[in-house]
Structures are given as structure tokens and as C-alpha cells.
Amino acid sequence: MSYIEVNNLRKTFTVRKKREKGKFFREMEIIEALQGISFVVEKGELVGYIGPNGAGKSTTVKILSGILTPESGEAKVGGRIPWKERKEYVKHIGVVFGQRSQLWWDVPIVDSYSLLKDIYRIPEKDYKDRMDELVEALQLEKLLRTPLRLLSLGQRMRAELCGSLLHRPELLFLDEPTIGLDAVSKLALRDFLKWENKEHGTTIMLTTHDMEDIAELCSRVMVLGHGQKLFDGNLKDLLEKYDTVRTVTVKYNTAEPKLELTEGAQIIKKDGEIRITYTPSEIPTANMLELLQRAGNINEMTLESENIDHLIAAMYKEMDL
Amino acid sequence: MNTLHLYIRSMGMLLKSQLQYTSSFIMQTLAQLVMEGGEMLAVILVIDRFENLKHWTGGNLFFFFGLMSVSFYITEFFGRGVTGNFPSMVRSGQLDTLLLRPRGILTQVLCSGMDPRRISCIAVGVVALVMGSSMSDVSWSVLKVLALAESVCMSCMLILGLFMIEDILCIHSVKSVELVNALTYGGRSACQYPIDIYPRPLKILFSVVAPFALTMHVPAGYILGKPLYGWPVWTVFVTPLSGAVVFVIMVMLFNRGIKFYRSTGN
Numbered sequence: 001m002s003y004i005e006v007n008n009l010r011k012t013f014t015v016r017k018k019r020e021k022g023k024f025f026r027e028m029e030i031i032e033a034l035q036g037i038s039f040v041v042e043k044g045e046l047v048g049y050i051g052p053n054g055a056g057k058s059t060t061v062k063i064l065s066g067i068l069t070p071e072s073g074e075a076k077v078g079g080r081i082p083w084k085e086r087k088e089y090v091k092h093i094g095v096v097f098g099q100r101s102q103l104w105w106d107v108p109i110v111d112s113y114s115l116l117k118d119i120y121r122i123p124e125k126d127y128k129d130r131m132d133e134l135v136e137a138l139q140l141e142k143l144l145r146t147p148l149r150l151l152s153l154g155q156r157m158r159a160e161l162c163g164s165l166l167h168r169p170e171l172l173f174l175d176e177p178t179i180g181l182d183a184v185s186k187l188a189l190r191d192f193l194k195w196e197n198k199e200h201g202t203t204i205m206l207t208t209h210d211m212e213d214i215a216e217l218c219s220r221v222m223v224l225g226h227g228q229k230l231f232d233g234n235l236k237d238l239l240e241k242y243d244t245v246r247t248v249t250v251k252y253n254t255a256e257p258k259l260e261l262t263e264g265a266q267i268i269k270k271d272g273e274i275r276i277t278y279t280p281s282e283i284p285t286a287n288m289l290e291l292l293q294r295a296g297n298i299n300e301m302t303l304e305s306e307n308i309d310h311l312i313a314a315m316y317k318e319m320d321l
Numbered sequence: 322m323n324t325l326h327l328y329i330r331s332m333g334m335l336l337k338s339q340l341q342y343t344s345s346f347i348m349q350t351l352a353q354l355v356m357e358g359g360e361m362l363a364v365i366l367v368i369d370r371f372e373n374l375k376h377w378t379g380g381n382l383f384f385f386f387g388l389m390s391v392s393f394y395i396t397e398f399f400g401r402g403v404t405g406n407f408p409s410m411v412r413s414g415q416l417d418t419l420l421l422r423p424r425g426i427l428t429q430v431l432c433s434g435m436d437p438r439r440i441s442c443i444a445v446g447v448v449a450l451v452m453g454s455s456m457s458d459v460s461w462s463v464l465k466v467l468a469l470a471e472s473v474c475m476s477c478m479l480i481l482g483l484f485m486i487e488d489i490l491c492i493h494s495v496k497s498v499e500l501v502n503a504l505t506y507g508g509r510s511a512c513q514y515p516i517d518i519y520p521r522p523l524k525i526l527f528s529v530v531a532p533f534a535l536t537m538h539v540p541a542g543y544i545l546g547k548p549l550y551g552w553p554v555w556t557v558f559v560t561p562l563s564g565a566v567v568f569v570i571m572v573m574l575f576n577r578g579i580k581f582y583r584s585t586g587n
Contacts, residue, residue, distance in 0.1 A: 062417070066420065067420045087424065088423070090420075090422060091423045095421050097417070097418075100414060101418075102418045102421075106337075106338035106341045107334055107337050111337070115334055118323075118330055119327065119429075120422070
């Protein structure tokens, strides 16, 4: 049996629209947030969960963390049904919402932790060991006496992570953990997540809009759109499927070369540079290089695949999201 | 036991938070004092003008006023999570955070708010109670002290229960419902005077729907030596239990309501 088993999960929301003129009752609109999602996750996996805004990512996380009850379908995490026996279930999971704090705003964060210790009924010794470990891994030593409100966003995210891992959850949900973080904080956060996953075998499921999070962390990625699962596999396969466009930028020694381009390639000349965009499936890269060579003396050349965000945008577009 | 320990620790934490803003805290406490002092002044003016209200003397009225103030503000002091913070917790999605912890929701809501500024209001209430009892020449006995203690406890539960109506409604519609204030704040204003001065509909409202009369006025009448409606002594200890009944019903409805919680987006 897998650690997380989700089968045909559905969730709808009824939204009351603004009352239109001349109508007595407000119209109700039914939004299908999840339309039958199924997947399994093994223990110790690090799974990325992506999709445009409103795709149902947060809804899935909320159902799997026991906050929401689905309309139909099954979900089991470690043999437990999240929305039943809530109190028993949440002892085993940790959740970090990127935009919502779980710690107390005005008191030093160490006080928050100590209260969490009481809430989760963590034994004293266990708490101390775990704190030492997390404080070191997250470099919180100097921040412990600082109230949460005085921390920077990056520091706050580290503090939140520590708070949500104190009770040693088997499963950690992260809802957009890197939102608004600077490069250094992002890197530190990713390193920490890798460490936690490796050291303790914590299963991690994260939703994000930052493709680098996925590329860096996740062995597996699930794409969600319009409440449906559109892709499930590793990132490389996903990229290969949609990675269609390459750009070559060339500078020549001699004056402007004469290129005999085959059909399917686009060419833009600008500031003494030539940019050629082509699709490898139409023109193999080897052919393209040969063509460039023939045209003259190459001084500089860069070959790049399209920016990962563009790829995802193209994918969303193709999937009609 | 563990829950009580958690509550006390949470209260300590909240107090610490509040005291981060010392000057604001002091100013607001003083503002509350002025406000509640003003309320008491209104009673003094009434007494000054009429001396008696039906068969209740001025001292009696102070006692009634004090009983209401003490009960109401003790509730707000310790139960701010229920009486004030909850609707905004629903709207901001902070309730999600509570649902993620292995504790009862109501426990956590209670642990999430206190309002120590109310100490000045409670003080005004105590002063009114002392003034009222000495002006009414109350001869205190063990039974009377017990009646007063039970009255305050049950009234607190009643007030907490009434505020929970608002919380229950707002779980369903994700918006605060002001109507409930008619029962809570309205009840406070109306029932700081004894119930028998009011016309029949209000008597029914505050004895059956929001039984302030049962939790406060019946015991107070006994303590002041003027039993309400001439009811026998045993009623003094039985009727206030209606406060606990209201509270228990609301707790049940609240826990039912939480199942319908639908969270807010982020």
C-alpha cells in the first residue's frame, strides 16, 4: 500500500454571485475545484504540484490536510482518512502556507515553539533534541528571541518551517513556500528541504509557481489544471514533451553572412547579432550548426532552450488552461 | 488538565503580546474605564432622578448593574477569541491553521484571544457591586456568596454561548452577523436593570431566548432580600443553570458547524 492514496477526489464550491438587477434571488454558481483527481505517493517522495492559479492545488492540499471535506472520492494518508478523526490525523502532518503564518505575531519565536510543544504534547526531551537540530539546520540561533513581526520574509519562512516540523511529521505540505523570497533564501530553503527529506525520510508535497523549486527539489511533478490531473511524471519528461523551441544567437567575425535557412526557422537581426529560433523536431540541431558553419566565420555562439517559465506557459496554453 | 494548562500558557503569551505595546495598552484601558464609568453614570442619573424603580432602590440598581458588568467583562476578558476574534479568523483563513492542530477548535479559539483592557470595566463592576450591596444593607451569608458566585459563572457561560451564535452563523456565510449583537450587547444594556420593569415581550426575550433574567436577576433578587416574583430560595440555584444549558447547546452547534467550514482562498 502506498503512503498517500487519492482516488477520484471531487470537490465543488457553491459561490453566490452578486444579485443581478430585476432578479429576486441571487444566482448560485457551482465551481468544480477538483474533478476526480487520483494519484499515489510513496513514503519519502518529494513531489511538486504545479498548475496555474485556481487549478485546485490549494484545495487538494486542504483536503489532504483535513481542513476540507471532499464531495466524493477517497483519500488515505498513512492509512488514515484526513477529514475523519481530524485530531488524530494532524499529529502526523505538518503544513506551511506561504502566505499565512502559524506562529504568534508579537512574541519571540521561541515562545511560539514552546506553546506548540504543549499543543502537540511533545515530550520535553524530544522537543529539545528536535529544536537543537532544526535551529542548526535552519540557522535560527540568532533569531530565537526576536518577535515574528520583526523578521524578514526569508527569516519568517525559516521560522515557520521550524514550527511546522517540531512534532516530527511524516508528511509535510508546503503551499508556495518560496513566494516572495530572495535568491539566497530560496537556495537555503531548498537545501533544507532536501536535508529534511533525506535525513528523516519526510514525505514532502509542495505547490509552487517557481519552476526552479521543482527542478531543484522534486523527483516527480504533477500538473493540475481545471481541477484535473494533466501530467504525472518526472520533470525531464514533462520538459521534453513541451520543450520545442531553441534559440541560437550568433556573432560573426566577417560582415553579415549569408544564411540559407530552411523553412521553419525564424531569424531576427539586431545590433550585429543574429538570433535564430527553430524547432529541433523540424530542423535537427546538427543541421542547423552545419548551416551556420557554412555561412562563415563564427565568433561567438550560444544555444539555449527556452526559459522554463515560458515552457510552462506554453504548456498551460496548449492544455487550454 | 492539559487543556487548562494550555489555556493558561496561551493567556500568558497573549498578555505578553499585548504588553509589547505598553502605551497603547494603558491608553485603551483608560478609555475603557471612561466608557464603563459613563455607563455607571447613567445608572447614577436614573437613580438620582427617580430614587426608586418600581420596588427597587438605588442601591439595588447598582447591584444589578455591577452583576452585569462583572459577568459581561469577565467573559470578554477571558473569552475574547469567541466574543470578538472569531469572525475575522474565519475571513482571514486563520481558522485553517487551527484545524491543522491536534486540539479542539473551541479550545484553540478560546486560547487565541484575551482582552486584558477589560480589567478596568470589571473594576467598575466590582465597585458597583460593593456600593450596591452596602447601600442595600445586604447581610451576607454563605448561601448568598454561593448564589453570587454561581450567578457570575453561569452568566459568563450564557454570554459566551450567545456570542457563539454569531460565530456559528459566520462559519456558514463567512461574514459577521450584526443581528446577534441585539442579544449580546442589547442584552447587556437591557439586563443591567431588573427584568420586572420591562414589558412582556422583553421579559420573554430575556428569560427564554437569552435568559439573563434567570442567571442574574433571580439570584440578585434573593441576595437583595427581594425575591423576584416571590420565587422560593431553591429556584435561585436552579434557574442560573440555564446559562450552562445555552452554552452546551451552542458548543454542540458550533462543533457541527465546523464540519461545514469551507475555508477561504489564498
